[in-house]
Amino acid sequence: MMYPFMTLNDDTEITHSEMKADGSVKVYIETPDEVGGFHNATCWLPAYKWENIEGYSDTEISYFKQLIRKNAHLIIEFSQEGGVLNAATS
Template identity: 40%
Template sequence: MLWSYVQLDDGTQFAYSETRDDGTVRVAVERPVDFGFDHAECFLPAVKWFNVEGFSTDELDFLTEFV
């Protein structure tokens, strides 16, 4: 289960999970676009992005700084 954390002015939303058994937290990011969403996920504290669709490298750098 994910809980909503914050929504940015452009509609990008961040959600997070409870702390998992291995001590990590899953973070999911979605941004509305025509006919769907851009999406990316990572685990904290490592912040290695996976399931990335629609976010550029520069945008992922911003997301990394944000989380």
């Protein structure tokens, strides 16, 4: 299951999985494009392993890398609590 984490001003959605048995968390980034498709990328925490990058420029990926690094502690915490919405009610 993927949980919402953040929506940026350009409608980019950042979601994350629950924490896996090995301690990893999948972070998925998706931005709608002008032709009805999506740009997307996946980052695995805590290793910061990026994969399946499609449609983003190097500058955009650099921005996302910084954003995920600055928020990784929150994403990892929320991944253990059923997402930010469940963490907020705990």
